[in-house]
Amino acid sequence: MQWLISLAPVLSPLFGMTGVLGGAWMVYRQNNRRTETEAETAEATTFVTSVQTVTNGFTQLLEQQRETNAKTLERVTTLENRVERLEEEQRQWRRWKAAAVDYIHQLRALVVKLYERPAPAPPREIAEDLGDDAT
Numbered sequence: 001m002q003w004l005i006s007l008a009p010v011l012s013p014l015f016g017m018t019g020v021l022g023g024a025w026m027v028y029r030q031n032n033r034r035t036e037t038e039a040e041t042a043e044a045t046t047f048v049t050s051v052q053t054v055t056n057g058f059t060q061l062l063e064q065q066r067e068t069n070a071k072t073l074e075r076v077t078t079l080e081n082r083v084e085r086l087e088e089e090q091r092q093w094r095r096w097k098a099a100a101v102d103y104i105h106q107l108r109a110l111v112v113k114l115y116e117r118p119a120p121a122p123p124r125e126i127a128e129d130l131g132d133d134a135t
Contacts, residue, residue, distance in 0.1 A: 097129065101130060101131075104122070104130060
């Protein structure tokens with residue numbers, strides 16, 4: 001035990017130095033880990049920001065595409081309505097024309113029957129529509 005007491009002046013600075021070195025190593029390790037953590041956090045933040053930017057870009061692109069599709073659909077619907085209206089008008093004109101031609105044939109037959117002579121020749125504009133029996 002005496003020998004241990006005699007080593008005290010040597011051991012106490014040695015243990016003190018070991019404690020200081022151990023503490024310095026722990027501080028270094030903590031700072032190193034903090035730096036790594038901050039770097040990882042910055043990298044993660046950058047990644048999240050880039051993903052959000054890409055997501056926002058795709059979202060805006062999708063919204064623009066939806067708006068374009070909606071406008072196109074609206075235009076197509078408008079054109080379909082116009083075509084339907086024009087087709088109905090065309091059918092109505094065809095019915096009126098057929099009825100007018102039939103009426104003219106009846107009038108021409110009536111003129112032939114009443115006056116016992118041929119009906120006057122139709123004007124050039126409607127001669128084609130009246131057909132062969134008008135001439």
